[in-house]
Amino acid sequence: MEKLLFILAEGFEEIEALLPVDFLRRLNFEVSLAAIVAAEVAGAHGVIVKTEKILKDISFDFDALVLPGGMPGSTNLRDNDTVINVVKRFYKENKLLAAICAAPIVLDKAGILQGKRLTAHPSVKDSFKNSTYTGNRIEIDNNIITGKGPGVSAEFALSIAKYFDKETEGQKVYNDMFF
Numbered sequence: 001m002e003k004l005l006f007i008l009a010e011g012f013e014e015i016e017a018l019l020p021v022d023f024l025r026r027l028n029f030e031v032s033l034a035a036i037v038a039a040e041v042a043g044a045h046g047v048i049v050k051t052e053k054i055l056k057d058i059s060f061d062f063d064a065l066v067l068p069g070g071m072p073g074s075t076n077l078r079d080n081d082t083v084i085n086v087v088k089r090f091y092k093e094n095k096l097l098a099a100i101c102a103a104p105i106v107l108d109k110a111g112i113l114q115g116k117r118l119t120a121h122p123s124v125k126d127s128f129k130n131s132t133y134t135g136n137r138i139e140i141d142n143n144i145i146t147g148k149g150p151g152v153s154a155e156f157a158l159s160i161a162k163y164f165d166k167e168t169e170g171q172k173v174y175n176d177m178f179f
Contacts, residue, residue, distance in 0.1 A: 002164045003030040005062040007086070008051060009077045010036075013070025014043040015150045016100045020066065023157035026173050027166050034058055036080055044070040055082055064160065065090045069101025069121060069149070078106045087112065091143075096163055100147035100156050104128070107144065118146040154179045 033051040035041045077083045087110040104120040105127050113131040119139040137152045138159050147156035161170030
């Protein structure tokens with residue numbers, strides 16, 4: 001069973017975190033939520049989420065790292081040295097890195113997007129100087145999946161499922177939810 005780590009920072013976009021968590025758990029992924037500081041994290045729209053882990057206490061036995069966007073959640077992730085080091089380690093170990101909306105700015109700061117194709121929320125598109133911003137709904141470049149924004153949260157989750165060879169099961173969940 002694949003193990004996925006979602007990191008939440010204050011001001012994360014709720015739909016970009018909670019929809020993929022729900023979707024991927026329906027596919028029997030082992031999904032863990034980690035916060036940067038405290039176990040309870042407030043989203044951009046006031047939804048409080050209780051995480052299972054604090055970032056400093058995580059192990060690295062995960063198969064993927066997922067970063068929800070939102071503001072100021074994405075900048076809070078980007079400006080945290082521990083988060084940047086976690087991203088670099090996952091990349092070095094050739095594990096999946098998935099970021100949606102503004103969260104690809106975290107991958108950019110970690111220096112892993114050079115020469116890559118990506119998408120992100122248009123408000124941050126000028127942040128990517130050494131990569132190719134496509135503006136597509138979803139972009140996949142080897143072990144990096146990026147999504148454009150909240151409206152593609154289900155497609156983003158489905159792309160993660162496909163990456164781990166669960167396309168048939170993922171497409172069924174996607175269809176059954178009437179996206």
